[in-house]
Amino acid sequence: MTNTDNINADGLRVALFSGNYNYVMDGPVRALNKLVAHLEKRGASVLVFAPTVDEPAFAHSGELVSIPSLALPGSRSEYRLGFGLVGEAKRRLNAFAPNLVHIAAPDITGFQALKYAEATGATPVASFHTRFDTYPRYYGAKWLEKHLTNYMRNVYGRCVHVYAPSQSMREELLRDGIGKDIRIWTRGVESDLFSPGQRDLEWRRRNGVEDDDILIAFVGRVVLEKGIDVFAEAITLASRSNPKIRALVVGEGPERARFEANLPTGVFTGYQQGADLARAYASADIFFNPSITETFGNVTLEAMASGLPTIAAAASGSLSLVEDNVTGKLSPPEKGAAGYAALLVDLAADAQQRAHMSAHxxxxxxxFSWDSVLDDLIANYRSAMATHQR
Known part of the structure; x- marks a missing residue:
């Protein structure tokens, strides 16, 4: 971590471009809002450009310029596709005259922001939040993946820095040729909020959970790319060996009905935040994250802070957070639901092992402190600008 004693962002004029900033709460959006608040605290000027809705999910940080947009068709209509820098958004950008352009999504607006930086001399950087190119496999369009990967190589390859959230994701991007100078922008966690002390047996009982049940938590958007089908199948297999294994699902999304149908004995709380979310984490016994699209895994870090051992895919972000047989257990994704189920059964039967992993x-x-993490990013901003000006 950078020595943050003298870190300031004076003179930075940052234009941040995202496909979502306040209309759906998820891990990347939480990180971007933390970033904007921290930049302003350190003296930077920041202007955010993103699609908006009439009723946002939460009160965002900083000043937000609305990008004209349209809801995505089909089951993902909660997300929006921006039409780019037109009209008022373009005027605001020109008037703001940023010296650093931060692209958080390689969509139409992000690509136009890159071209703006190249035309004006602003320093273009990008943060990598999601393997968008893997999403088509969950919606019957795997043929599209290679084309999206090539597009991402083009966009990220033209940025001075690309910020990956974990070392494992950095290595994956280097392997796939996505970006050149790839640096780490990890994530922080509010360890005072997310802690083992939030565990609440009465809350479990109100939700129909016995004290000796082993509650396996899923936290996040209920969408296919989060591995919900694998989660449900693994829980079903594990509960055949140990009927005390139960699922806890915290979150909302377009696939909730499908998820509930596949987990008839599961506890579904819907979307939770703040102290309610912290209580839900800590009241579980094991955290299970089978997603292979995570670039970091904010939910995994929050679960760890809550004292939960984690079972996760040995892929992408989880590899940088979960130490196998120390803080949890990793399973190669190719082993599928059966591989996860075996680990769930083993850990559910061993309270001593769970306690050991919980402490670690x-x-x-x-x-993972937010202030030090975000000060590191400011230092990288300065480095990118110095490189770009040579």
Whole structure:
């Protein structure tokens, strides 16, 4: 971590471009809002450009310029596709005259922001939040993946820096030729909020959970690319060996009805935030994240801070957070639901092992402070600008 004693962002004029900033709460959006608030605290000027809706999900940080947009068709209509820098958005950008352009999504607006930076001399950087190019496989369009990957190589390859959220994701991007100078912008966690002390047996009982049930938590958007089908199948297989294994699902999304149908004995809380979310984490016994599209895994870090051992895919972001057989267990994704089920059964039967992993998970999570993480990014901004001006 950078020595943050003298970190300031004076003179930085940052234009941030995102496909979502306040209309759906998820891990990347939480990180971007944390970033904007921190930049302003450190003295930077920031202007955010993103699609908006009439009723946002939460009160966002900073000043937000609305990008004209349209809801995506089909089951993902909660997300929006921006039409780019037109009209008022373009005028606001020109008037703001940023010296650094931060692209958080390689969509139409992000690509136009890159071209703006190249035309004006502003320093273009990008943060990598999601393997968008893997999404088509979950919606019957796997043929599209290679074309999206090539497009991402073009966009990220033209940025001075690309910020990956974990070392494992950095290595994956380098392997796939997505970006050149790839640096780490990890994530922080509010360890005072997310902690083992939030565990609430009465809350479990009100939700029909017995004290000796082993509650396996899923937290996040209920969408196919989060691995919900694998989660449900693994829980079903594991519960055949140990009927005390139950699922806890915290979150909302277009596939909730499908998820509930596949987990008839599961506890579904819907979307939770703040203290309610912290209580839900800590009241579980094991966190299970089978997603292979995570670039970091904010929910995994929050679960670790809550003292949960994690079972996760040995892929992308989880590899940088979960230490196998220390803070949790990793399973190669190719082993599928059966591989996860075996680990769930093993960990559910061993309270001592769970306690050992819980302590180590909590200790590991305390290494992730938002202030130091975001000051590191400011230092990288300065480095990118110095490189770009040579």
């Amino acid at each position: 998970a909590r200790k590991k999570s305390l290494e």
